[in-house]
Amino acid sequence: MNVVCIFAHQDDEMRCLGTLQRLAEAGHSISFVCVTNGNKGLPFEQAGSSEQRDNSERAAQVREAEMRTVAGHFDGSYECLGYDDGVLFDGPELRNKLIAVLRRLDAELVFTHWTSEYNDDHVVTAKAVTDAALFTNLASFVPQTPPLESVPRIFYVNPGDGYGFEATHFVALSDLHVQRKAELIRCHASQMEVMRQLRGHDYADEMADEDRRQGARLMVAAAESFRPCLAERRIGWPSDLPGELPAATVNPA
Numbered sequence: 001m002n003v004v005c006i007f008a009h010q011d012d013e014m015r016c017l018g019t020l021q022r023l024a025e026a027g028h029s030i031s032f033v034c035v036t037n038g039n040k041g042l043p044f045e046q047a048g049s050s051e052q053r054d055n056s057e058r059a060a061q062v063r064e065a066e067m068r069t070v071a072g073h074f075d076g077s078y079e080c081l082g083y084d085d086g087v088l089f090d091g092p093e094l095r096n097k098l099i100a101v102l103r104r105l106d107a108e109l110v111f112t113h114w115t116s117e118y119n120d121d122h123v124v125t126a127k128a129v130t131d132a133a134l135f136t137n138l139a140s141f142v143p144q145t146p147p148l149e150s151v152p153r154i155f156y157v158n159p160g161d162g163y164g165f166e167a168t169h170f171v172a173l174s175d176l177h178v179q180r181k182a183e184l185i186r187c188h189a190s191q192m193e194v195m196r197q198l199r200g201h202d203y204a205d206e207m208a209d210e211d212r213r214q215g216a217r218l219m220v221a222a223a224e225s226f227r228p229c230l231a232e233r234r235i236g237w238p239s240d241l242p243g244e245l246p247a248a249t250v251n252p253a
């Protein structure tokens with residue numbers, strides 16, 4: 001199965017890195033796509049317009065290298081759609097780029113942001129990815145790339161409390177998955193530094209706490225949680241639940 005993570009920024013995949021390990025162990029291929037280049041992701045060391053421009057370019061380079069390191073641990077590809085960080089808007093170009101990349105990667109399962117949360121780049125990405133995925137099997141969209149046979153299933157990652165996210169699907173993680181997840185998150189060294197300056201701890205610490213909390217709901221050590229996209233009947237049955245009824249049991253005489 002081809003698993004494609006499409007998030008707004010380099011490091012947003014932290015909310016499914018345990019599940020990605022589980023999927024990789026099961027032999028599935030993992031690819032990463034970021035919609036923005038993350039160029040606002042480093043604090044300015046000095047004020048001034050030329051310094052800001054330099055910082056922006058450096059931020060994008062640093063974050064690309066960090067994201068490639070994470071992708072490399074999964075033997076996965078990484079590509080960036082190149083939009084500026086923090087000012088993402090939906091539109092025909094973004095939709096078409098998303099349709100093209102989902103087709104090129106032959107996406108079968110997609111992880112992306114929940115559709116309502118704290119960062120508007122995330123919200124725009126969630127909506128655009130959902131709508132683009134629903135068009136991947138329609139040949140009239142982006143006709144220069146061949147359509148997928150069926151639209152990929154979409155799972156939204158848990159954005160944390162306060163955004164109306166009620167998880168329906170849980171993936172248990174071992175101690176080793178949790179440890180490895182922290183190591184992978186810390187590949188985004190620049191973002192960990194920003195977080196430590198802001199909050200006194202980093203994202204790896206925060207995700208470990210969250211995964212223990214989700215795990216406690218299932219009486220396991222740690223878990224990640226998700227919701228499937230239910231927006232459209234063209235999306236196939238979630239694989240974790242019983243699918244279609246056997247023909248013989250439908251409308252029995």
Ligand SMILES: [Zn+2]
Binds near residue numbers: 008009012119122
């Ligand atoms: Zn983000």
